Amino acid sequence: MTHEAAAELIARSNRLGADPRNTNYAGGNTSAKGVDTDPVTGGDVELLWVKGSGGDLGTLTEKGLAVLRLDRLRALTGVYPGIDREDEMVAAFDYTLHGKGGATPSIDTAMHGLVDAPHVDHLHPDSGIAIATAADGAELTEKIFGGAVVWVPWRRPGFQLGLDIAAIKERHPDAIGTILGGHGITAWGESSEECERNSRWIIDTAAAYIDEHGRPEPFGAPLPGYEPLPEDERRARAAALAPLLRRIVSTDKPQVGHFTDTPVVLDFLTGGEHPRLAALGTSCPDHFLRTKVRPLVLDLPGTASLDEAKRRLLELHEEYRADYRAYYERYASPDSPAMRGADPLVVLVPGVGMFSYGKDAQTARVAGEFYVNAINVMRGSEALSRYQPIDESEKFRIEYWELEEAKLRRMPAPKSHATRVALVTGAASGIGKAIATRLAADGACVVIADLDAEKARAAAAELGTSDVAIGVAADVTKPDDVRAAVDAALLAFGGLDLVVNNAGLSISKPLLETTDADWDVQHDVMAKGSFRMSRAAAAVLIEQGLGGDIVYISSKNSVFAGPDNIAYSAAKADQAHQVRLLAAELGGHGVRVNGVNPDGVVRGSGIFAGGWGAQRAAVYGVPEEELGAFYARRTLLKREVLPEHVANAVSVLTGDALSHTTGLHIPVDAGVAAAFLR
Structure with missing residues (x-):
């Protein structure tokens, strides 16, 4: 049973963490003290419940709490060896x-x-x-709060900071909290309700003071030409820039991206002071640990040509890497962890918006949210005073802190398809849905494209949040739909690595009954639709320079000659040869092109449910409900092929196990001798 103090703490934490005005994702921590029964002695023991490392206040549960004995924790003051050995206290x-x-x-x-x-x-x-990073933060704290809130000069988080705040609380019995220079706030209370009330009062009072006393243009006068582009134009520009940006930020290791054109970002990039402020970097440790010390900022207006913007981004990236290496070498000691990478995690493009990057979509999105926090901080500081973040040397000490390194070592090993962005056509049901599900389970970000937008979004929601999958409408017979689906991947996840051409339909008729329209619709969807999607994807994969995969879900019918199936089988044969042609053409770019040849997949199939099953059952003279069993009986293994079996093949083809394989067709047909490849 959860202790009452812990239950109150969790409820308070969830309320505070639900509002981004109070704290950022995974930022800050809360605690409660209380008495419980010691199971060894049967006596009372005073405990501290506190949010553990890496947790998030908004989603905190009892599992996210560390539980410590207060007497033993406070006894550590007697063995504290001093600031130079702070890290030992965490152990x-x-x-x-x-x-x-x-x-x-x-x-x-x-x-x-x-x-x-x-x-x-x-x-x-x-x-x-904003108050904590203002050049005159101490004076502002006194002016805004009087003696109710006390200024604490910057000190790196740790045992000494705890001693400092404890001493302030003792010396200022009427105080309800502190402003921590360059960092944040701390508040306390006799009850959980009082503590939350004090926290909110500090936050709201600071915000109200900034609103009332701040100057109207904290980011400076607008720069001519730097105003936001119209929405459609800026999102098209963002999609056009995304492949190049993915390439440059993945120089050291692959990254997933996220794009936002929120007004906060666009307003910041319009102001004339944004180059100076961005160069100063973020201040709060939680901010720059996720955004790096500063972003890469394109120093061109949104009206610059696309080619000019790309050339300049390449130049700025080289400068950024050199500057970051110099920063590392300025402050690194022989004991410092190795440099983790010199690529930016945030890229700002005037007139367009912000790209942020990380090891997965959530990390990338959160990095962007943190930089929005940083912009808000800069706005408040500049409105009242002058933004003055902590020294660069202090930022390095925290960025390359051994405790941060230990946190990274505790992270689970990445899944096989981590950092990969996949787009699957015809993915709201059947084989496509199974493939999307498997790739998401393998760690990929997935775009589910389907004729039915509502079903596509519902299928994506089954896989998780928009950090895992999104659903988009896409008719592969329409070039604009194909382009829009690829752009959706670029804007949602920063790039594209893997395309599965699965969209299809079938009409089973004898030759003399097959019309031109029957032929055209099947070839337009499968042969020409796959060509369109592969062409759009290849343009992105080539510009990204990270390799990639294109997979065709063909059919055993691409090599097996069966009756009453001329249009469908010919379209599948077309797809099968596209695999070979594109493998030969794209191999020089590191792009693998492979195919999967299933036998009839009856269960869960939209094609079979749409009339194909009845047609094929009639051809073979069996009841439609027995078609799956009929297909199984004619195979060597006597097993029915399910959507999940096709998904397994796609997973293997696009994973590391077959990293040197291209131009291959894998039969997933339980063994159909007539369809053996030769």
């Missing part, structure tokens, strides 16, 4: 845990345990950090 927290201890204690645990208050909140609100 020491393990000796203060109660029972199994719950989640891993974070670096801020000392702050919560040493402050003499039953409830403590440490948050990263934009309004609070």
Whole structure:
């Protein structure tokens, strides 16, 4: 049963974390103290419940809490070796845990345990950090809050910061919290309700003061030509830039991207001071750990030509990498972790918006959200004073902190298709849906394209949030739809790595009954539709320079000659030869092109349910409900082929196991001797 104090803490944390004005994703931590029964002695034991390392306040559950014995935690003050050996104290927290201890204690645990208050909140609100990063932040804190909130000069998170805040609380009994220079806020209370009320008061009071006293153009006068492009134009420009940007930010390791053209970003890039402010970088540790110390900013207006923008981005990327390496070498010591990569995680394009990157779609999206937080902080600081983030040397100490390195080592190994973006056509049902499901389970971001937009979105929702999959309408017989589906992948996930040409339909008729329209519709969807999608995808894959995969879901009918099936089988044979042709053409770009040849997949198939099943059952003289079993009986293995079996083949073909394979067709037909490849 959850302790009452812990239950109150979780509820408070969820309320605070649900509002981005209070704190950013996974930012800050909260705690509660209370008395419980020691299962060993049967006596009372005073405990601290505190959000553990890596958790998020908005989604915090009991599993995300670290549980420590307060007497042992406070006893660490007697063995604290000083600032130079701060990191040792995090390891020491393990000796203060109660029972199994719950989640891993974070670096801020000392702050919560040493402050003499039953409830403590440490948050990263934009309004609070705006004061914390202002050049005259100490004076502003006094002016805005009086003695109710006390200024704490910048100190790296750790045991000493906990001691500092505890001392302030003791010296200022009427204070309800602090502004932590360059960092955020801390508040406390005698009850959970009072603590939350104090946190919100600090945040709201700071925001109100900025609104009332701030100057009207904190980012400077608008730059001519830097105003936002019209929405359709800027999103088209974003899609056109995305492949090149994906290439440059993946120089050291592959990254997934996210695009946003929120007004906050566009307004920042319009102001004349945005180059200076962006160069200063972010300040709050949670911000620059996810965005790097500064973004890459294109120094051209949105009206510049696409070719000019691309040339300049390539030049700026080289400069960025050189600057980042110089930054690392300025501050690295022999004990520092190796440089993790010199590519930017945030790219700002005036008139267009912001691209952000990470190891997966959620990380990329959150990096962008953090930079929006940073823009809001800069706005508040510049409105009242002058934005002055912490020193670059301090940023390096945190970015390459051994504790951050240890957090990275605790991350699970990436899945086989991590960082890959897949687009599957005809994916709202049947084989396509099974393929999309498997690729998402393998770690890929998936675009489900289908004729039916509603069904596509529903299928995507079954796989998870929009960080996992999105659904789009796409008729592969329409070039504009094909282009739009590819653009959707570029804007949602920053790029494209893997396309599965699965969209199809079938009409089973004898030759003399097959009309020109029957022939045309099947070839337009499967042969020409696959060609259109492959052409659009190849343009992206080539510009990205990261290789990639194109997979055709063909059929055993591409090599097997059966009756009453001329149009369908000829279209499938066309697809099969496209595999060979494109494998030969795209291999020089590192793009693999392979195919899968299933036998009749009856269960879950939109094609079979749409009349094809009845037609084929009539050809073979069996009841339609027995068609799957009929197909199974005629195979060597006597097994029915299901959508999941085709998805398994796609997973293997596009994974590392067959990294040197292209131009291959894999039969997934349970063994049809007449369809053996030769």
